Amino acid sequence: MFDALTRQPDDPLLALIGLFRADERAGKVDLGVGVYRDETGATPIFRAVKEAERRLVETQPTKAYVGPEGDPVFLDRLWALTTGEAGKGRATAALQTPGGSGALRLAADLMARMGTKGIWLGLPSWPNHASIFKAAGLEVITYPFFDIPSQAVLFDRMMEALAGAAAGDAVLLHASCHNPTGANLSAEQWRAVSDLIAEKGLLPLVDIAYQGYGRGLDEDAAGLRTLLATVPEALVSVSCSKSFGLYRERTGAIYAACSNSETALSVRTNLAALARTSYSMPPDHGAAIVSTILGDPALTADWKAEIETMRLRITTIRERLAAGLSARWQVLTAIREQEGMFSLLPLEEADVLKLRAEHAIYMPTSGRINIAGLKTAEVDAVITKFLSL
Ligand code: PLP
Numbered sequence: 062m063f064d065a066l067t068r069q070p071d072d073p074l075l076a077l078i079g080l081f082r083a084d085e086r087a088g089k090v091d092l093g094v095g096v097y098r099d100e101t102g103a104t105p106i107f108r109a110v111k112e113a114e115r116r117l118v119e120t121q122p123t124k125a126y127v128g129p130e131g132d133p134v135f136l137d138r139l140w141a142l143t144t145g146e147a148g149k150g151r152a153t154a155a156l157q158t159p160g161g162s163g164a165l166r167l168a169a170d171l172m173a174r175m176g177t178k179g180i181w182l183g184l185p186s187w188p189n190h191a192s193i194f195k196a197a198g199l200e201v202i203t204y205p206f207f208d209i210p211s212q213a214v215l216f217d218r219m220m221e222a223l224a225g226a227a228a229g230d231a232v233l234l235h236a237s238c239h240n241p242t243g244a245n246l247s248a249e250q251w252r253a254v255s256d257l258i259a260e261k262g263l264l265p266l267v268d269i270a271y272q273g274y275g276r277g278l279d280e281d282a283a284g285l286r287t288l289l290a291t292v293p294e295a296l297v298s299v300s301c302s303k304s305f306g307l308y309r310e311r312t313g314a315i316y317a318a319c320s321n322s323e324t325a326l327s328v329r330t331n332l333a334a335l336a337r338t339s340y341s342m343p344p345d346h347g348a349a350i351v352s353t354i355l356g357d358p359a360l361t362a363d364w365k366a367e368i369e370t371m372r373l374r375i376t377t378i379r380e381r382l383a384a385g386l387s388a389r390w391q392v393l394t395a396i397r398e399q400e401g402m403f404s405l406l407p408l409e410e411a412d413v414l415k416l417r418a419e420h421a422i423y424m425p426t427s428g429r430i431n432i433a434g435l436k437t438a439e440v441d442a443v444i445t446k447f448l449s450l
C-alpha cells in the first residue's frame with residue numbers, strides 16, 4: 062500500500078544542515094538555515110528563558126492538557142508585545158499554536174473555511190508560505206516584491222498588482238526582517254498599502270517572526286501597528302522561535318483582529334475547531350516561558366537587553382559586509398539598510414555551489430545568506446572569497 066507514495070524532496074534549507082555537518086573542513090561557514098548565532102557560532106538559550114524554565118520546574122503544578130485555545134494570559138501578553146497600543150481595545154480572537162508555522166496553517170485553514178479564494182504573495186518569499194497556503198486549498202497569486210539585481214523593493218508594482226485584487230482576497234505581508242531579502246517597507250509605504258487594503262476590502266495576514274532583530278522591538282512592529290489602526294479586520298501570525306530563541310519548543314500564536322466581539326467569538330471557535338481536527342491542543346512549555354518572561358518586569362528587561370545585543374551584532378556584521386562586498390557589487394551597499402537575519406545576494410546557482418565546494422561556505426542555491434552565521438573574525442576572509450567569484 063505504501064508503494065502508492067512517491068519519494069518527496071527534502072526541504073532544501075533543512076537539507077543544508079546535514080550537508081554542512083558532514084563537511085569536515087576547518088573554517089567552514091554556515092550561512093544557511095535561519096537561526097541566530099553568536100560570535101562562537103552557537104545558538105544560545107536566552108538568560109531569561111533559562112530563568113523562566115527554572116521557575117516553571119519549581120512551580121508548575123500539572124502537565125494536564127491546556128485547552129485548545131492555549132493559555133489566555135500568554136496570548137494577551139504576546140499580543141501586547143506585538144501590537145502595543147494598536148492592539149488595545151480591539152475585539153480579537155487568539156489561539157496558541159505550534160510555532161509560527163502552526164499559526165500560518167490555521168490562518169490558511171480558516172481562510173479556506175471562509176471561502177477566501179486567492180492569497181497574494183510577494184516574491185520572493187519564505188518557500189513554506191506558498192506550500193502552506195496551497196496545502197489548505199487556497200489559490201496563491203504572486204506579485205513581484207523585490208528585484209535581486211538592483212536590491213530594490215518593487216513597491217509600485219506591488220501596489221499595481223494589489224489594486225487588481227478582488228474584494229475578499231487575502232494578502233500576506235512580512236511585518237519586518239523580510240525572509241529572504243531583508244528588505245523593508247518605509248512608514249509611508251506601510252500607510253499606502255494599509256489604505257489600499259482597507260479601500261479594496263482585502264484581508265491582510267501579517268507574518269511576524271523576527272521581532273527585535275531589525276530596528277528594535279517596537280520599530281519592527283510599527284508597520285503592522287499602522288495597518289491594524291487602518292483596517293477593520295486582519296490576521297496576525299506570531300512566531301516566538303527567533304524572538305525568544307524557542308525554536309524547538311514550537312511556540313507561536315494566531316490572532317484575528319475583528320470589528321466586533323461577536324465576530325471575534327465566532328472566529329475563535331472556528332480556529333479551535335480547526336486545531337481540534339489537526340493537533341488538538343498546543344504545546345505548553347514555550348508559551349509558559351514567554352508568559353513568565355513577559356509577566357515579570359526584571360525578566361522582560363533582561364530579555365530585551367539580550368535581544369538588543371543580538372540585533373546590534375547583526376547590524377555590525379551587515380555594515381562590514383556591505384562595505385566589503387560593495388567594492389565589487391556597488392548595489393550591495395543595500396545590505397546595510399536591509400534588516401534582520403537575511404539578505405539575498407545576486408548570485409547564480411553555480412556561484413553558490415562553487416563557494417560551497419571550494420571554500421566551505423554554505424548557503425541555499427537561492428543566494429540567501431544568514432548574516433548571523435558570520436563571526437566578526439571571519440567576515441574579511443568570507444568577503445575575499447565572495448570577491449574571488
Ligand atoms: N515565518 C517566517 C517568515 C519564517 O522565516 C519562519 C521560520 O522560521 C516562520 C514563519 C515560522 O517559524 P516557526 O514555525 O519556527 O515558529
Ligand code: TYF
Binds near residue numbers: 072095
Ligand atoms: O527560512 C529559514 O531558514 C527559517 C527556518 O521548513 C526554517 O525560517 C526553514 C525551513 C523550514 C522551517 C524553518
